[in-house]
Amino acid sequence: MFAYIVRRLLATIPVMGVVAIFVFSLLYLTPGDPAIIIAGDYATADDIAKIREKLGLDRPFLVRFGEWLWSILRGDLGISIFTNLPVSRLIGQRIEPTIALTVTTLIVAVSLAVPMGVLAAWKAGRWLDRLVMGFAVVGFSVPIFVLAYLLIFGFSIGLEILPVQGYVSIRQGFWPFLERLILPSVALGITYMALIARITRASMLEVLSQDYIRTAQAKGLATDKVLIGHALKNAAVPIITIIGIGVALLISGVVVTETVFAIPGIGRLTVDAILRRDYPIIQGVILLFSAAYVLINLLVDISYTFLDPRIRY
Amino acid sequence: MTTLPAATIEVPQRGMVADALRRHPTMIAGFAILAAMVLMAILAPYLGTIDPQAVSPVRRLREPSELYWFGTDMLGRDVYSRTIYGARISLAVGLAVAVLSIAIGLFFGLITGYVRLADTILMRVMDGLMSIPPILLAIALMALTKASVENVIVAITIAEVPRVTRLVRSVVLGLREQPFVEAAVASGTRFHHILIKHILPNTVAPLLVQGTYICASAMITEAILSFIGAGTPPNIPSWGNIMAEGRSLFQVAYYVILFPGIFLSIAVLAVNLVGDGLRDALDPRLARRM
Numbered sequence: 001m002f003a004y005i006v007r008r009l010l011a012t013i014p015v016m017g018v019v020a021i022f023v024f025s026l027l028y029l030t031p032g033d034p035a036i037i038i039a040g041d042y043a044t045a046d047d048i049a050k051i052r053e054k055l056g057l058d059r060p061f062l063v064r065f066g067e068w069l070w071s072i073l074r075g076d077l078g079i080s081i082f083t084n085l086p087v088s089r090l091i092g093q094r095i096e097p098t099i100a101l102t103v104t105t106l107i108v109a110v111s112l113a114v115p116m117g118v119l120a121a122w123k124a125g126r127w128l129d130r131l132v133m134g135f136a137v138v139g140f141s142v143p144i145f146v147l148a149y150l151l152i153f154g155f156s157i158g159l160e161i162l163p164v165q166g167y168v169s170i171r172q173g174f175w176p177f178l179e180r181l182i183l184p185s186v187a188l189g190i191t192y193m194a195l196i197a198r199i200t201r202a203s204m205l206e207v208l209s210q211d212y213i214r215t216a217q218a219k220g221l222a223t224d225k226v227l228i229g230h231a232l233k234n235a236a237v238p239i240i241t242i243i244g245i246g247v248a249l250l251i252s253g254v255v256v257t258e259t260v261f262a263i264p265g266i267g268r269l270t271v272d273a274i275l276r277r278d279y280p281i282i283q284g285v286i287l288l289f290s291a292a293y294v295l296i297n298l299l300v301d302i303s304y305t306f307l308d309p310r311i312r313y
Numbered sequence: 314m315t316t317l318p319a320a321t322i323e324v325p326q327r328g329m330v331a332d333a334l335r336r337h338p339t340m341i342a343g344f345a346i347l348a349a350m351v352l353m354a355i356l357a358p359y360l361g362t363i364d365p366q367a368v369s370p371v372r373r374l375r376e377p378s379e380l381y382w383f384g385t386d387m388l389g390r391d392v393y394s395r396t397i398y399g400a401r402i403s404l405a406v407g408l409a410v411a412v413l414s415i416a417i418g419l420f421f422g423l424i425t426g427y428v429r430l431a432d433t434i435l436m437r438v439m440d441g442l443m444s445i446p447p448i449l450l451a452i453a454l455m456a457l458t459k460a461s462v463e464n465v466i467v468a469i470t471i472a473e474v475p476r477v478t479r480l481v482r483s484v485v486l487g488l489r490e491q492p493f494v495e496a497a498v499a500s501g502t503r504f505h506h507i508l509i510k511h512i513l514p515n516t517v518a519p520l521l522v523q524g525t526y527i528c529a530s531a532m533i534t535e536a537i538l539s540f541i542g543a544g545t546p547p548n549i550p551s552w553g554n555i556m557a558e559g560r561s562l563f564q565v566a567y568y569v570i571l572f573p574g575i576f577l578s579i580a581v582l583a584v585n586l587v588g589d590g591l592r593d594a595l596d597p598r599l600a601r602r603m
Contacts, residue, residue, distance in 0.1 A: 140585055143574075149563060273456070
């Protein structure tokens with residue numbers, strides 16, 4: 001078990017290595033001079049030279065990559081071109097709303113989508129199943145920002161029961177914090193929910209056709225005990241897997257959700273960075289989000305050994 | 314399956330597809346909506362539209378009316394015309410990304426499925442790329458290139474290729490174990506013949522399904538990139554662009570955001586319905602589970 005965890009942990013190193021090499025060499029691989037593009041249309045030759053120096057484009061690739069990697073490993077993500085502040089500090093200032101939003105969404109989505117998938121599998125072919133599957137198709141098709149505006153038009157401007165935009169830290173009270181996260185979480189979580197509900201249903205259907213389920217029902221076990229104790233437990237591995245993989249949807253969605261709801265998180269930081277072509281910030285955000293994604297999926301891998309004793313490493 | 318009459322069992326391939334169409338009305342609906350969208354995009358100049366870029370400050374922010382069906386934006390441009398023309402970008406980007414990423418992914422997938430050394434190296438790279446959320450990958454590429462529709466297509470394609478490669482690789486690895494491929498190898502069939510006659514035809518069905526899903530997600534990604542200002546340049550109307558321009562005034566002029574948003578959702582839904590239908594028709598084993 002311990003050896004397995006260590007091995008999986010080591011396996012994340014080449015993955016993160018590829019991510020680092022990729023985001024770094026993009027500066028060199030994209031056609032044209034990145035310094036000219038970053039400087040913008042009205043830049044002077046002096047501005048371009050300054051940016052080139054800041055990005056280290058005036059020095060050899062390998063030397064620059066070595067320096068960059070070394071500073072990343074020490075937690076230094078470089079300096080923002082526009083604000084001249086360390087990227088790690090800018091990210092640190094913005095991380096709280098993003099964590100609050102993604103964690104709330106994760107909890108809400110999983111606790112709604114899994115029961116939906118279970119019920120759909122239980123009532124397979126009936127109207128409840130059709131309803132859930134219909135939701136899954138629609139949830140997969142409505143883009144986050146379209147749903148976000150529909151929610152705002154409906155609940156904030158129309159019914160006036162929830163705030164339109166903004167973010168309040170949890171330290172300023174739990175309800176003000178939560179009420180501003182409800183609509184963003186629903187918008188951000190819809191695709192994720194559709195995905196989880198769909199996989200839960202498929203995985204449950206597979207398990208429900210097994211002999212031991214029939215045995216459990218035949219011996220008179222209550223339906224909820226069969227569904228949750230016997231079926232869901234055995235259907236858990238694909239569900240947990242998709243919860244892990246789907247985190248990529250949440251991370252991508254944060255950028256849009258924070259823009260629509262004016263939440264001052266990392267997503268907004270990224271959007272502001274794009275408009276100013278502040279590449280060091282984008283680089284830092286990608287490294288951070290990819291690391292989070294890899295780490296979450298590492299935890300998912302490790303959780304298999306607890307969920308399914310048949311899996312041995 | 315047990316309720317099917319015995320006669321349908323002997324129906325040839327074409328009949329099976331027709332039968333699948335009958336059993337999947339949602340796919341037909343998807344096709345119909347998509348066809349309407351494509352026609353709308355092509356015939357945009359003849360659908361009662363005016364120049365989508367025509368600025369008219371006097372008529373800015375008009376509510377939807379008989380004259381301006383979807384209202385006008387903050388520069389007085391007709392939202393209806395812009396939305397109809399916007400379909401061109403969305404559909405073109407969706408189709409181009411689907412075709413390109415399938416072609417490139419097929420190429421890499423075949424290599425990784427056959428060349429051991431390339432497999433180890435390429436899959437490491439693909440694993441790394443797949444751990445970057447696709448939209449962020451596209452954002453990084455767009456931040457370093459000039460805004461243009463071509464660059465949007467390239468950026469989204471690069472983000473999609475790893476997943477296609479992985480799919481093709483798994484299909485190829487599975488096929489290589491199949492008796493009919495082993496038999497072909499044993500009887501001395503030449504390599505390119507095996508590839509063309511036995512391997513490629515079997516990748517068509519999963520790639521067709523994957524292609525439609527990629528098309529749908531590329532349309533969403535294009536809209537998101539344009540919405541946050543990293544996509545299609547502002548002088549070309551696209552659904553994401555129109556919504557981006559309505560962003561600052563959405564509490565006053567809801568229609569600038571609402572109409573392109575609805576069109577985008579319907580287009581994506583149609584593509585997804587076609588994808589689900591194709592999956593059910595082409596892979597009945599999977600269809601029963603999903």
